[in-house]
Amino acid sequence: MRKIACAVAGAALTGAALLGAAPAGAAPQGEQVATTVGAPAPSCVQSFYAATTFFGVLHTEMTNTCTDVQRVRSSFAPAFTPDPTCYELSPGQQAVYNKQVFPYSTAANYKFLGLVTC
Numbered sequence: 001m002r003k004i005a006c007a008v009a010g011a012a013l014t015g016a017a018l019l020g021a022a023p024a025g026a027a028p029q030g031e032q033v034a035t036t037v038g039a040p041a042p043s044c045v046q047s048f049y050a051a052t053t054f055f056g057v058l059h060t061e062m063t064n065t066c067t068d069v070q071r072v073r074s075s076f077a078p079a080f081t082p083d084p085t086c087y088e089l090s091p092g093q094q095a096v097y098n099k100q101v102f103p104y105s106t107a108a109n110y111k112f113l114g115l116v117t118c
Helices: 002-019 104-109
Strands: 045-052 057-064 070-077 087-089 094-100 111-117
Touching (some): 045 111, 057 087, 057 111, 070 094, 087 094
């Protein structure tokens, strides 16, 4: 199981490199409209985002480095219905959000706007 997870993570990193994905904290390019209600998550909640168009997967990893519990979700443009899962992260806790997008080629059309509170 761990080998499969490593392979998926490797594919995600390769896809991110090929797509030129920016670090999760980077400002989105152009004008983006926030797709989920909520203020931006505190900077102490770290995130990593990657998209693999070949498999049609949008992947966000979240880590709470804050000293208190944080409730966050990934924000994308265009929006998903329903909204991405809301995670309640204790200090030091990690979570992963994966979204399969069909058809696969549409994965490149989604922009990760960052983490927002929920």
